[in-house]
Amino acid sequence: MSNQSINAHRLLSRIRELGTIGRDEEARLIRLAASDTEKLGRDLFKSWLEDAGLEIAVDQIGNIFGIWRPEGTDDQPPLLLGSHIDTVINAGMYDGCYGVLSGLEVIEILKAEDFVPKRPIAVAAFTNEEGVRYAPDMMGSLVYAGGLGVEEALGTIGTDGTVLGEELERIGYAGNEAPGFLKPHAYVELHIEQGPVLEREGVSIGAVENLQGISWQKVTIDGDANHAGTTPMSMRRDAGHAAARVITFLRERAKASNTPTVATVGCVSFEPNAINVIPSRATFTVDLRDPDEGRLKAEEAELATFLNRLAEEEHVDVSVERLARFEPVTFDRSIVAIIEKAAGDRNLSCRRMTSGAGHDAQMVARIAPSAMIFVPSVGGISHNPKEFTADSDLIAGANVLLDVVRKIAANVE
Amino acid sequence: MSNQSINAHRLLSRIRELGTIGRDEEARLIRLAASDTEKLGRDLFKSWLEDAGLEIAVDQIGNIFGIWRPEGTDDQPPLLLGSHIDTVINAGMYDGCYGVLSGLEVIEILKAEDFVPKRPIAVAAFTNEEGVRYAPDMMGSLVYAGGLGVEEALGTIGTDGTVLGEELERIGYAGNEAPGFLKPHAYVELHIEQGPVLEREGVSIGAVENLQGISWQKVTIDGDANHAGTTPMSMRRDAGHAAARVITFLRERAKASNTPTVATVGCVSFEPNAINVIPSRATFTVDLRDPDEGRLKAEEAELATFLNRLAEEEHVDVSVERLARFEPVTFDRSIVAIIEKAAGDRNLSCRRMTSGAGHDAQMVARIAPSAMIFVPSVGGISHNPKEFTADSDLIAGANVLLDVVRKIAANVE
Numbered sequence: 156m157s158n159q160s161i162n163a164h165r166l167l168s169r170i171r172e173l174g175t176i177g178r179d180e181e182a183r184l185i186r187l188a189a190s191d192t193e194k195l196g197r198d199l200f201k202s203w204l205e206d207a208g209l210e211i212a213v214d215q216i217g218n219i220f221g222i223w224r225p226e227g228t229d230d231q232p233p234l235l236l237g238s239h240i241d242t243v244i245n246a247g248m249y250d251g252c253y254g255v256l257s258g259l260e261v262i263e264i265l266k267a268e269d270f271v272p273k274r275p276i277a278v279a280a281f282t283n284e285e286g287v288r289y290a291p292d293m294m295g296s297l298v299y300a301g302g303l304g305v306e307e308a309l310g311t312i313g314t315d316g317t318v319l320g321e322e323l324e325r326i327g328y329a330g331n332e333a334p335g336f337l338k339p340h341a342y343v344e345l346h347i348e349q350g351p352v353l354e355r356e357g358v359s360i361g362a363v364e365n366l367q368g369i370s371w372q373k374v375t376i377d378g379d380a381n382h383a384g385t386t387p388m389s390m391r392r393d394a395g396h397a398a399a400r401v402i403t404f405l406r407e408r409a410k411a412s413n414t415p416t417v418a419t420v421g422c423v424s425f426e427p428n429a430i431n432v433i434p435s436r437a438t439f440t441v442d443l444r445d446p447d448e449g450r451l452k453a454e455e456a457e458l459a460t461f462l463n464r465l466a467e468e469e470h471v472d473v474s475v476e477r478l479a480r481f482e483p484v485t486f487d488r489s490i491v492a493i494i495e496k497a498a499g500d501r502n503l504s505c506r507r508m509t510s511g512a513g514h515d516a517q518m519v520a521r522i523a524p525s526a527m528i529f530v531p532s533v534g535g536i537s538h539n540p541k542e543f544t545a546d547s548d549l550i551a552g553a554n555v556l557l558d559v560v561r562k563i564a565a566n567v568e
Numbered sequence: 569m570s571n572q573s574i575n576a577h578r579l580l581s582r583i584r585e586l587g588t589i590g591r592d593e594e595a596r597l598i599r600l601a602a603s604d605t606e607k608l609g610r611d612l613f614k615s616w617l618e619d620a621g622l623e624i625a626v627d628q629i630g631n632i633f634g635i636w637r638p639e640g641t642d643d644q645p646p647l648l649l650g651s652h653i654d655t656v657i658n659a660g661m662y663d664g665c666y667g668v669l670s671g672l673e674v675i676e677i678l679k680a681e682d683f684v685p686k687r688p689i690a691v692a693a694f695t696n697e698e699g700v701r702y703a704p705d706m707m708g709s710l711v712y713a714g715g716l717g718v719e720e721a722l723g724t725i726g727t728d729g730t731v732l733g734e735e736l737e738r739i740g741y742a743g744n745e746a747p748g749f750l751k752p753h754a755y756v757e758l759h760i761e762q763g764p765v766l767e768r769e770g771v772s773i774g775a776v777e778n779l780q781g782i783s784w785q786k787v788t789i790d791g792d793a794n795h796a797g798t799t800p801m802s803m804r805r806d807a808g809h810a811a812a813r814v815i816t817f818l819r820e821r822a823k824a825s826n827t828p829t830v831a832t833v834g835c836v837s838f839e840p841n842a843i844n845v846i847p848s849r850a851t852f853t854v855d856l857r858d859p860d861e862g863r864l865k866a867e868e869a870e871l872a873t874f875l876n877r878l879a880e881e882e883h884v885d886v887s888v889e890r891l892a893r894f895e896p897v898t899f900d901r902s903i904v905a906i907i908e909k910a911a912g913d914r915n916l917s918c919r920r921m922t923s924g925a926g927h928d929a930q931m932v933a934r935i936a937p938s939a940m941i942f943v944p945s946v947g948g949i950s951h952n953p954k955e956f957t958a959d960s961d962l963i964a965g966a967n968v969l970l971d972v973v974r975k976i977a978a979n980v981e
Contacts (some may be wrong), residue, residue: 350798385763385924511798
């Protein structure tokens with residue numbers, strides 16, 4: 156196997172340049188799916204695909220593809236690389252972008268060295284992976300894999316009242332290709348870990364063999380708005396207090412268990428939201444994750460039981476809406492083995508691991524053998540400006556991706 | 569004492585007409601202080617003052633006064649009646665408006681029957697009693713009583729980012745009179761109880777002898793935004809969970825105590841408020857009330873102690889901002905006695921009681937002998953469309969006010 160490596164300077168400077176796109180007046184990085192700032196990020200990525208001489212395609216959900224089709228490979232399904240370039244509010248610059256730009260970097264290196272693949276090699280930037288503006292998250296790859304109808308997805312109403320399809324039209328990324336037009340031979344996604352494991356163990360490369368199941372629910376609690384000064388505590392139907400009980404229940408239960416279950420309440424709102432009025436309504440989201448489907452189901456059941464008891468004890472009405480539900484995913488054994496081998500050949504320490512976050516790879520895994528490569532995240536911090544991965548780790552991960560691509564693209568079976 | 573009574577039809581129809589002003593597309597009553605809808609309510613009230621032939625004055629904080637100055641009374645300070653006409657979000661139609669319109673009704677009746685008072689009689693609609701848009705609440709009467717500088721009050725930034733002074737200018741109610749230009753001889757405020765006591769005991773009239781102390785604080789908790797899927801529960805600094813612990817602490821402590829202390833968290837917000845991000849910041853309000861200043865101080869101290877412990881246990885940063893603080897108020901003994909006598913003379917059951925809500929009367933009490941008259945609120949419900957008081961109770965309360973005014977306005981001492 157060639158010892159050729161990626162162009163570290165080009166990769167790192169592109170990651171930093173993309174990281175400057177979408178800063179608000181407080182310098183917070185915000186590129187929400189299909190927003191004006193994300194359009195600027197898409198435009199920049201597209202210009203780099205053009206510079207690399209790749210064929211560019213955009214599908215109906217706005218996923219962007221840069222495709223290298225060497226002569227004689229058109230009869231073969233492509234090896235697909237990629238991730239996403241949308242971000243959360245006040246994000247770091249590595250989440251998603253690292254995998255997309257490394258995929259492009261790998262293709263450029265292979266093109267330049269006249270590598271002769273047995274199949275096309277493509278890089279994808281999937282739409283709305285974060286799910287902050289439009290639920291569910293990983294929407295672009297879900298639609299690409301046929302798990303969600305494109306019309307339904309395009310009709311999604313955002314937290315800001317916008318419609319995804321209209322926003323994609325507005326920013327010029329409502330493409331013509333049918334979702335799944337590019338059926339992949341395999342998919343490999345390089346990503347920062349977004350967790351503390353690799354850094355804590357001093358390991359350079361994570362060969363991701365599976366991924367947690369994810370359960371997103373929206374809970375609405377209805378009580379009675381009433382005067383905060385004159386209503387005795389015993390006569391209250393306080394929706395806000397009932398919501399607080401759920402938040403503490405989820406946290407304490409997950410913290411006390413010795414399982415990898417994680418539970419998070421990230422969004423909350425009270426109505427009428429006035430200082431001197433007892434909340435008549437509280438709405439909040441619940442994010443439950445576990446690598447074991449049985450345990451995840453059990454946690455969902457425990458929450459449902461608690462909500463029923465709460466409704467009785469607090470005399471409130473509780474309703475639950477499912478926003479998203481993904482079962483745990485097991486990645487392709489042979490690709491995971493190729494990743495381990497590639498890391499070893501470059502004398503990089505490597506461990507098999509579970510992904511705690513959701514990734515586009517879990518969607519593409521529905522239609523093609525897939526796996527992921529992780530690199531360390533300092534402090535495990537992500538979705539935060541403090542998100543950081545050392546240049547040496549970024550370079551090492553991209554080189555492992557390069558070698559993995561070389562190996563997979565060289566085979567026809 | 570004359571048996572003349574108020575014009576029930578006129579009073580009730582005015583309450584209902586004012587209650588139609590400021591309805592949104594969902595028919596919710598919303599007349600926030602100095603808003604476009606409150607301007608419409610002010611205009612209607614002003615037109616009724618004109619119809620009644622009263623002298624109209626507006627002071628710099630936007631308080632509206634309708635003044636009846638019979639000949640020969642100009643050397644005497646006026647007897648002041650009133651309340652407020654601003655509302656909370658999705659309010660009932662009685663809170664405040666009942667007292668203002670009953671004050672006007674009483675003056676019209678006395679004028680019509682050629683009653684000869686020893687002093688002017690005036691009715692006031694005080695600005696921003698509710699405090700929903702601008703804190704603190706009872707702002708207009710507080711400025712009127714000299715407890716808050718008018719410049720400072722006019723500079724208040726609203727929850728919607730507006731400046732009160734600019735909004736008063738915009739709606740045409742930034743008056744010229746200096747606050748307190750009309751120094752009252754005494755102040756009587758008629759109001760619905762907004763609590764369950766009178767209805768539960770089947771009593772028609774409450775002679776309010778004192779009022780709870782009120783403590784409003786805004787608490788901000790800072791933790792770390794982090795990925796909801798990859799951050800082990802033990803490594804989290806979850807500002808949202810810490811806020812939920814405060815809400816349950818306040819509720820359970822107040823509910824368990826055998827004191828009249830009430831504690832309410834009415835407003836809350838999380839940042840970044842995303843489903844899959846652990847909240848880095850939680851902000852919420854705390855409303856504590858008790859008729860005993862010592863107990864109120866003790867509750868504030870307990871909260872401070874809990875917040876310190878919370879900061880240590882959850883590894884979060886906690887900061888507290890005081891939004892408003894009013895000590896319990898004792899009303900004027902002689903006026904309370906006059907109210908009891910007036911109720912008895914009309915064969916209405918009456919009890920002395922404490923006001924659980926804050927009212928403009930507690931501010932005016934700083935500069936003149938003051939007291940309040942309560943009528944029953946069905947179910948104790950207020951700040952809610954279900955707020956309701958039977959016509960017979962509304963009429964009875966206004967007649968008691970009429971007789972109390974006759975008695976006080978007949979004396980010069």
